[in-house]
Amino acid sequence: MTASFSLLNRIASPADLRGLDRAHLRQLAAELREFILQSVSRTGGHLSSNLGTVELTIALHAVFNTPHDRLVWDVGHQTYAHKILTGRREGMRGLRQKGGISGFPRREESSFDTFGTAHSSTSISAALGMALAAQRKGESRRVVAIIGDGALTGGMAFEALNNAGVHPEADLLIVLNDNDMSISPPVGALNRHLTGLLSGGLFTAARSTAKQVLSAAPPLLGLARRLEEYAKGLVAPSPLFEELGVKYFGPIDGHDLDALIPTLHNLRDMHGPILLHVVTKKGQGYKLAEADPVAYHGPGRFDPAVGLAPGKPGKAPTFTQVFGQWLCDMAQADARLVGITPAMREGSGLVEFAERFPQRYFDVGIAEQHAVTFAAGLACEGLKPVVAIYSTFLQRGYDQVIHDVAIQNLPVMFAVDRAGVVGADGATHTGAFDIPFLRCVPNLSVLTPADENECRHMLTTAYRHDAPAAVRYPRGSGAGVAVQASLVVLPWGQAQPRRASGAQPGQRIAILAFGPVLYAALQAAETFDASVINMRFVKPLDTAALLAAARSHDALVTVEEGVVMGGAGSACLEALQQAGVQIPVLNLGLPDAWIEHGDPAQITTDLGLDAAGIAASVRKRFGTMLSPAGRQRAANE
Numbered sequence: 001m002t003a004s005f006s007l008l009n010r011i012a013s014p015a016d017l018r019g020l021d022r023a024h025l026r027q028l029a030a031e032l033r034e035f036i037l038q039s040v041s042r043t044g045g046h047l048s049s050n051l052g053t054v055e056l057t058i059a060l061h062a063v064f065n066t067p068h069d070r071l072v073w074d075v076g077h078q079t080y081a082h083k084i085l086t087g088r089r090e091g092m093r094g095l096r097q098k099g100g101i102s103g104f105p106r107r108e109e110s111s112f113d114t115f116g117t118a119h120s121s122t123s124i125s126a127a128l129g130m131a132l133a134a135q136r137k138g139e140s141r142r143v144v145a146i147i148g149d150g151a152l153t154g155g156m157a158f159e160a161l162n163n164a165g166v167h168p169e170a171d172l173l174i175v176l177n178d179n180d181m182s183i184s185p186p187v188g189a190l191n192r193h194l195t196g197l198l199s200g201g202l203f204t205a206a207r208s209t210a211k212q213v214l215s216a217a218p219p220l221l222g223l224a225r226r227l228e229e230y231a232k233g234l235v236a237p238s239p240l241f242e243e244l245g246v247k248y249f250g251p252i253d254g255h256d257l258d259a260l261i262p263t264l265h266n267l268r269d270m271h272g273p274i275l276l277h278v279v280t281k282k283g284q285g286y287k288l289a290e291a292d293p294v295a296y297h298g299p300g301r302f303d304p305a306v307g308l309a310p311g312k313p314g315k316a317p318t319f320t321q322v323f324g325q326w327l328c329d330m331a332q333a334d335a336r337l338v339g340i341t342p343a344m345r346e347g348s349g350l351v352e353f354a355e356r357f358p359q360r361y362f363d364v365g366i367a368e369q370h371a372v373t374f375a376a377g378l379a380c381e382g383l384k385p386v387v388a389i390y391s392t393f394l395q396r397g398y399d400q401v402i403h404d405v406a407i408q409n410l411p412v413m414f415a416v417d418r419a420g421v422v423g424a425d426g427a428t429h430t431g432a433f434d435i436p437f438l439r440c441v442p443n444l445s446v447l448t449p450a451d452e453n454e455c456r457h458m459l460t461t462a463y464r465h466d467a468p469a470a471v472r473y474p475r476g477s478g479a480g481v482a483v484q485a486s487l488v489v490l491p492w493g494q495a496q497p498r499r500a501s502g503a504q505p506g507q508r509i510a511i512l513a514f515g516p517v518l519y520a521a522l523q524a525a526e527t528f529d530a531s532v533i534n535m536r537f538v539k540p541l542d543t544a545a546l547l548a549a550a551r552s553h554d555a556l557v558t559v560e561e562g563v564v565m566g567g568a569g570s571a572c573l574e575a576l577q578q579a580g581v582q583i584p585v586l587n588l589g590l591p592d593a594w595i596e597h598g599d600p601a602q603i604t605t606d607l608g609l610d611a612a613g614i615a616a617s618v619r620k621r622f623g624t625m626l627s628p629a630g631r632q633r634a635a636n637e
């Protein structure tokens with residue numbers, strides 16, 4: 001790194017910055033911002049949110065006695081400054097890489113990380129719990145939740161505010177970090193309310209007023225009350241929060257340490273649930289990120305002097321891109337189609353659809369539960385909703401899938417992206433569980449395309465099925481199979497034989513593959529001259545193909561990129577058991593363990609789900625069967 005980090009290098013923990021004067025804190029902010037930019041440009045990571053929270057993080061650690069006082073971050077994708085100031089500056093080299101530090105707060109990583117997170121809108125609930133625990137235990141502790149304007153759109157945040165408002169004994173400070181952005185531009189009436197608080201020059205006027213009023217020191221008891229009234233009168237009052245029983249302060253400039261520090265100082269000594277509205281800019285200080293915070297939300301590696309490299313032409317499309325193109329084509333073909341995203345327009349591949357079909361596109365905010373039930377409502381009235389959702393975030397909408405979609409057998413289609421290993425985001429974002437939790441729901445079908453072209457066909461197949469259906473596909477690209485333009489419906493519930501074993505009786509193995517892992521299975525099959533079946537459907541399972549494979553082989557292997565426990569392999573075991581068929585079966589997939597962050601290819605290898613890994617597992621389990629002695633034994637049986 002070329003820049004000088006003379007001050008930052010001396011900060012081993014927040015205690016080191018508490019003695020610094022304002023000028024030095026400003027220098028620290030500048031160094032920290034440069035450090036984050038350089039560091040993230042080398043590792044990839046959530047850049048623009050982190051550039052926007054540098055001053056806020058410094059101010060929080062300067063004013064609060066962390067980690068005794070609790071900072072609870074929402075989502076946690078904006079905690080790089082926090083990590084750097086809490087002893088993990090060197091750790092940033094390995095950010096989100098195998099064995100390195102996480103991109104999110106983790107309790108096991110640092111005592112300053114008070115609550116593990118990465119899914120949105122949990123901070124107020126957790127912080128309220130901590131504040132009430134402290135109160136009940138008689139501990140003197142301040143608890144601060146830091147939540148973005150995007151995260152505040154999540155249902156959990158509203159539920160927590162509703163609860164906090166009836167706990168005046170909870171000393172809880174909620175810092176609303178309002179950068180007027182989610183990943184994409186924010187949506188919804190709450191955003192309109194927040195914008196209203198900043199409009200008409202009020203925020204500009206309030207900036208200096210707030211500085212004078214909210215920063216009055218020292219915070220005496222009587223002053224706290226006056227402060228509140230001043231703030232109500234002179235700064236923008238928010239009836240919304242006040243009516244909920246949460247005292248509202250702000251808005252103040254979240255990049256101005258002279259406003260932040262004294263204000264936090266005063267609010268620190270007030271009681272009950274309080275919300276401080278802080279205004280920041282996503283990408284602050286790096287012009288390219290300020291101009292395009294969406295592109296710099298979570299970039300890979302890049303040269304900070306040049307910015308993000310343009311996508312390479314001719315590269316195979318990702319599954320997400322295949323879905324995005326399919327959605328536009330299907331929308332063109334069927335006027336009933338509507339597309340829904342819970343705040344993931346870019347990640348889920350809906351940018352073009354949103355532009356071309358604005359009346360049929362719904363970004364509902366970070367509100368997965370609502371997204372699913374909203375889709376159910378649309379379906380009730382004859383529309384054909386497609387909910388584009390990451391596997392990990394569908395976990396949030398599970399009861400809605402069961403109660404609102406499946407019980408009523410409504411034709412809602414789920415395009416389940418990021419199913420399987422995701423890489424740098426790690427355990428919180430791995431799409432591990434969707435097969436088990438979806439396949440047990442009556443009426444709901446689960447499809448697992450093996451490649452890009454099959455993905456397009458399966459999306460069409462599921463869409464035309466006219467009942468609840470989920471098509472799951474992974475992050476990134478697959479085998480690179482060319483995608484046909486036509487909208488093809490595949491035979492419902494039918495597997496596809498891909499390779500026939502020519503092995504001797506006693507040595508015949510069939511690999512049943514679910515999803516893109518088919519291609520690794522095909523490679524592994526060469527080693528043992530195994531049969532390979534592309535199962536295509538987890539549900540309805542092609543039991544005819546399964547039983548036929550069991551009859552004509554000596555062992556079965558199932559492979560999927562999801563947890564083995566309760567997964568597609570389990571579905572095969574259940575079907576075999578129901579049919580009274582006994583055959584050795586090896587189930588391969590994700591283990592009963594958290595999949596940590598790292599390079600996705602490396603993770604796949606470590607999990608034994610690449611060709612070599614599958615072959616090694618088969619050899620380990622069925623090695624004796626494959627040996628001459630084993631063959632002899634099988635022949636004698």
Ligand SMILES: Cc1ncc(C[n+]2csc(CCOP(=O)(O)OP(=O)(O)O)c2C)c(N)n1
Nearest residue numbers: 049118119120148149150151181182183343
């Ligand atoms: C439950 C859930 N849904 C979606 C996401 C994906 N996501 C991560 S950050 C983010 C935007 C958050 O916006 P905000 O809280 O305002 O923070 P900012 O990015 O603006 O700093 C979204 C939608 C998530 N982490 N969790």
Ligand SMILES: CC(=O)[C@@H](O)[C@H](O)COP(=O)(O)O
Nearest residue numbers: 075077118298347418425475
């Ligand atoms: C923090 C968060 O939840 C998102 O920003 C997520 O990291 C995006 O992941 P993708 O890069 O897979 O879209």
Ligand SMILES: [Mg+2]
Nearest residue numbers: 148149150181
């Ligand atoms: Mg935001």
